[in-house]
Amino acid sequence: MSPSSVRPESGTAATPVDDALADLIDLERYPLDQPGSDAYREAVARVRSQLHDDGCALLARFIREDRLAALREESEALSPQAFFSDNSVNPYVTPDDPDLPEDHPVRCFQHYTNGFVAKDLIPDQAIVKRLYRNATFQRFIADCLEEPVIHEFADPIAGLVINVMPEDTELPWHFDTNEFIVSLMTRRPESGGEFQYCPDIRRPGDENFAGVQRVLEGDHDEVRSLTLNTGDLQLFKGRYSMHRVAAAKGQRLCTLLGYAKAPDMMGSLEHTRKIYGRVTQQHIDADNQRRHDRLMG
Numbered sequence: 001m002s003p004s005s006v007r008p009e010s011g012t013a014a015t016p017v018d019d020a021l022a023d024l025i026d027l028e029r030y031p032l033d034q035p036g037s038d039a040y041r042e043a044v045a046r047v048r049s050q051l052h053d054d055g056c057a058l059l060a061r062f063i064r065e066d067r068l069a070a071l072r073e074e075s076e077a078l079s080p081q082a083f084f085s086d087n088s089v090n091p092y093v094t095p096d097d098p099d100l101p102e103d104h105p106v107r108c109f110q111h112y113t114n115g116f117v118a119k120d121l122i123p124d125q126a127i128v129k130r131l132y133r134n135a136t137f138q139r140f141i142a143d144c145l146e147e148p149v150i151h152e153f154a155d156p157i158a159g160l161v162i163n164v165m166p167e168d169t170e171l172p173w174h175f176d177t178n179e180f181i182v183s184l185m186t187r188r189p190e191s192g193g194e195f196q197y198c199p200d201i202r203r204p205g206d207e208n209f210a211g212v213q214r215v216l217e218g219d220h221d222e223v224r225s226l227t228l229n230t231g232d233l234q235l236f237k238g239r240y241s242m243h244r245v246a247a248a249k250g251q252r253l254c255t256l257l258g259y260a261k262a263p264d265m266m267g268s269l270e271h272t273r274k275i276y277g278r279v280t281q282q283h284i285d286a287d288n289q290r291r292h293d294r295l296m297g
């Protein structure tokens with residue numbers, strides 16, 4: 001992907017970046033404030049090419065070094081509000097289907113024990129919420145994803161959550177409901193906790209159950225691994241690339257910033273109940289809406 005393919009709207013004059021963003025992001029490395037510049041186009045092109053090749057892009061040292069302690073402490077302070085699951089899920093977070101053979105991926109239920117701090121529990125003034133809602137940040141992410149625009153979730157619980165993984169918790173192989181996710185490591189564990197993923201193991205209209213089954217059975221030939229440091233940002237196509245978090249020493253806190261192509265994104269009833277322990281009337285109302293990509297979950 002050549003830098004010149006960044007959409008022309010981004011190539012207009014530089015827009016002023018609010019102080020909060022300049023104070024937080026390493027703008028030398030990632031010039032979000034200079035959308036017309038070569039440096040901006042190059043930063044976007046690097047992310048795009050990683051996403052094309054790998055379904056995953058790493059923006060190392062995205063957060064300024066002098067803000068890392070505040071970022072980590074904020075997540076640590078919010079982490080006791082996580083809802084912890086001790087449950088079983090298949091990779092699609094769907095119910096069992098007894099009509100399928102026992103070794104089918106839909107019937108592969110794995111233990112998970114991580115927790116999430118939900119969006120409505122993260123204060124408006126929190127660093128991660130200000131970043132999530134920032135228009136300049138959103139435009140940069142949209143450019144990286146080659147989307148004309150991205151939207152915050154309509155979901156009152158999901159969309160911006162902190163994944164809380166005390167030592168010895170598990171987040172097993174799964175696909176995400178949303179097509180892509182932006183992750184910000186807010187506390188790197190002492191060791192381990194790598195992000196493991198299978199790039200584009202399924203596609204719209206093609207579940208590739210055989211390939212998924214091979215990975216679930218322990219064949220890691222197609223599995224890649226990424227270690228994030230505190231303050232690193234990651235863009236990831238989680239609806240197509242099955243992924244999990246490896247066991248860690250020490251607490252791992254990763255903030256997940258979910259955006260959607262449409263403004264009405266809501267998590268499913270089943271998923272929301274399992275992961276966050278509660279649903280709202282908005283979730284019940286949205287339950288009739290179905291996706292059309294012929295993929296589960």
Ligand SMILES: O=C(O)CCC(=O)C(=O)O
Nearest residue numbers: 163176183195243245254
């Ligand atoms: O914490 C992470 O790096 C990823 C978490 C994840 O995959 C999820 O919550 O769906």
Ligand SMILES: [Fe+2]
Nearest residue numbers: 175176238243
């Ligand atoms: Fe995920």
